[in-house]
Amino acid sequence: MNSGTSNLSALSQPILEFRNVNVHYGAIHALKGVSLKVETGKIVTLVGANGAGKSTTLRAISGLLKPSSGDVLFRGQSIAGQRTDRIVALGISQAPEGRGIFANMTVAENLELGAYLRKDKEEIENDRAHVFELFPRVKERLWQSAGTLSGGEQQMLAIGRALMARPSLLLLDEPSLGLAPQIIERIFEIIVKVNRSGTTVLLVEQNALLAMEIAHYALVLETGKVVAEGPSVELSRSPEIRKAYLGED
Amino acid sequence: MTEFLQHIINGLGLGAIYALIALGYTMVFGILQLINFAHGDVYMLGAFIGYYAGRYLGLANVPGLGSLGAALALAMLGAAVAGYLIERFAYRPLRKSPRINVLITAVGVSLLLEFGGQIIFGADPKFFPTLYVPGEPFMIGTLQMNRLQLLVLAISLVLMTGLRTIIFKTKTGRAMRAVSFNHDNAALMGIPVDRIISVTFMLGSALAGAAGILVGLTYPKIDPLMGVMFGLKAFVAAVVGGIGNVTGAVIGALLMGVAESLVIAYWASTYRDALAFGILILILLFKPAGLLGTHRQEKV
Numbered sequence: 001m002n003s004g005t006s007n008l009s010a011l012s013q014p015i016l017e018f019r020n021v022n023v024h025y026g027a028i029h030a031l032k033g034v035s036l037k038v039e040t041g042k043i044v045t046l047v048g049a050n051g052a053g054k055s056t057t058l059r060a061i062s063g064l065l066k067p068s069s070g071d072v073l074f075r076g077q078s079i080a081g082q083r084t085d086r087i088v089a090l091g092i093s094q095a096p097e098g099r100g101i102f103a104n105m106t107v108a109e110n111l112e113l114g115a116y117l118r119k120d121k122e123e124i125e126n127d128r129a130h131v132f133e134l135f136p137r138v139k140e141r142l143w144q145s146a147g148t149l150s151g152g153e154q155q156m157l158a159i160g161r162a163l164m165a166r167p168s169l170l171l172l173d174e175p176s177l178g179l180a181p182q183i184i185e186r187i188f189e190i191i192v193k194v195n196r197s198g199t200t201v202l203l204v205e206q207n208a209l210l211a212m213e214i215a216h217y218a219l220v221l222e223t224g225k226v227v228a229e230g231p232s233v234e235l236s237r238s239p240e241i242r243k244a245y246l247g248e249d
Numbered sequence: 250m251t252e253f254l255q256h257i258i259n260g261l262g263l264g265a266i267y268a269l270i271a272l273g274y275t276m277v278f279g280i281l282q283l284i285n286f287a288h289g290d291v292y293m294l295g296a297f298i299g300y301y302a303g304r305y306l307g308l309a310n311v312p313g314l315g316s317l318g319a320a321l322a323l324a325m326l327g328a329a330v331a332g333y334l335i336e337r338f339a340y341r342p343l344r345k346s347p348r349i350n351v352l353i354t355a356v357g358v359s360l361l362l363e364f365g366g367q368i369i370f371g372a373d374p375k376f377f378p379t380l381y382v383p384g385e386p387f388m389i390g391t392l393q394m395n396r397l398q399l400l401v402l403a404i405s406l407v408l409m410t411g412l413r414t415i416i417f418k419t420k421t422g423r424a425m426r427a428v429s430f431n432h433d434n435a436a437l438m439g440i441p442v443d444r445i446i447s448v449t450f451m452l453g454s455a456l457a458g459a460a461g462i463l464v465g466l467t468y469p470k471i472d473p474l475m476g477v478m479f480g481l482k483a484f485v486a487a488v489v490g491g492i493g494n495v496t497g498a499v500i501g502a503l504l505m506g507v508a509e510s511l512v513i514a515y516w517a518s519t520y521r522d523a524l525a526f527g528i529l530i531l532i533l534l535f536k537p538a539g540l541l542g543t544h545r546q547e548k549v
């Protein structure tokens with residue numbers, strides 16, 4: 001391939017792409033031919049009701065699930081079925097549903113685990129300082145057992161920990177789940193900040209209205225299928241979408 | 250009183266060896282929720298590696314700390330390799346299978362090592378070569394200190410401290426704790442989960458291998474079935490301490506050693522094994538999760 005065309009295609013190339021992805025849990029068909037693109041540098045949100053397949057989508061990206069067919073591309077390269085640690089090494093971090101905090105360790109150890117694959121000690125220290133700037137609460141609780149944190153603090157730790165890997169694509173699974181409105185607002189402000197500093201974000205949310213407020217692009221998932229998508233501003237204005245997914249009549 | 254203390258010291262020596270084995274049971278359980286029935290047989294392999302090293306590498310001709318160290322190193326290495334192979338080829342292919350399949354496989358591996366051992370090493374007991382000649386016992390007050398026993402205690406202590414350091418102070422140890430907490434979340438940190446599981450098996454097996462040498466030094470008759478009862482008691486010690494908990498395993502093992510030593514001294518040695526299970530039943534009646542155990546939600 002000549003470098004001229006590959007540069008050109010890199011410009012328009014999405015950082016992440018699903019091509020007709022199917023995922024099964026045994027007999028359960030959880031993703032039914034999902035195709036989607038996440039443009040580099042954007043916040044893209046994936047919304048949908050409980051059980052629609054949002055977490056399954058993120059798990060398939062991180063390699064925790066292997067698609068039964070179809071392909072997952074990261075920067076144009078297939079990553080479907082690769083080992084999770086290799087996918088993390090490529091630059092994809094996930095703050096999973098339920099936060100995935102290691103409650104048996106301190107906050108500091110959780111952050112160190114986020115940087116598990118990195119060897120650049122000084123840069124890790126810089127990134128830790130950056131996480132403390134974003135989440136001062138995490139710094140205050142540094143030597144505490146992570147299991148003793150409040151829900152909001154755990155979510156902040158989960159996002160901070162994912163950032164410690166210095167990802168180019170950050171996957172967030174329902175960061176608002178079970179949190180008070182002021183805390184959700186603060187976390188969403190930080191998601192925007194993180195995105196502005198150059199990290200692409202794929203945000204999974206049940207709270208569609210909120211997610212569309214900060215996202216550039218939105219996809220609606222329903223029982224394993226993408227049923228609507230478009231720029232969030234447009235999608236959130238569409239009467240059908242408002243009725244079906246944003247709880248208005 | 251002196252005599253009683255003497256029995257306590259003997260018991261701690263025995264308990265320290267149980268602890269080396271119990272740690273492997275508890276670590277593997279912590280990381281895979283698997284009872285590795287073959288673990289007691291890995292301890293037996295360690296003893297036989299020491300036996301052959303003493304006999305055929307000439308270590309027994311020059312008994313001393315050097316020979317003992319060399320035998321320990323070989324036994325730990327050999328046991329670690331055995332542990333690695335067992336996990337890699339017997340357990341890993343079943344990672345996603347129902348728990349009962351893995352359990353049956355563990356019993357199978359155990360039987361394979363026991364009867365394979367009888368074929369290769371011979372079923373008769375063998376006399377463990379003299380790798381170290383202890384000096385005369387010395388006295389602390391009215392207590393008679395046996396140098397060999399002290400050495401065994403010291404070696405166990407060094408190995409256990411080493412393990413603690415690895416688990417709580419190193420990056421690999423942190424990864425081990427993360428994997429034992431949750432495989433998927435550990436993988437999301439970039440931790441190569443399978444490799445960390447291998448390391449866990451190797452560390453646990455190396456300690457069991459060392460225990461094989463230490464038992465050979467103190468109770469020098471070894472045979473391919475030596476791991477059955479001894480391993481079972483170490484397992485009971487791990488359960489008593491709270492399986493999955495490293496500190497608990499050591500406490501449970503020391504308790505077991507001391508109790509056994511006291512039973513032999515004041516009761517009858519015929520009851521020593523019954524005692525192990527008596528303790529297990531009693532403690533589990535009052536503390537179902539073991540002394541330091543926390544009942545974790547069973548994963549579905």
Ligand SMILES: Nc1ncnc2c1ncn2[C@@H]1O[C@H](COP(=O)(O)OP(=O)(O)O)[C@@H](O)[C@H]1O
Pocket residue numbers: 025028030048049050051052053054055056057
């Ligand atoms: N481990 C699992 N085993 C079997 N079915 C599952 C499992 N996880 C999710 N599912 C099913 O897959 C579908 C999608 O689930 P999920 O991706 O968790 O939805 P969402 O995150 O949108 O709430 C649901 O029907 C759910 O019941």
Ligand SMILES: [Mg+2]
Pocket residue numbers: 051054055056097
């Ligand atoms: Mg979900």
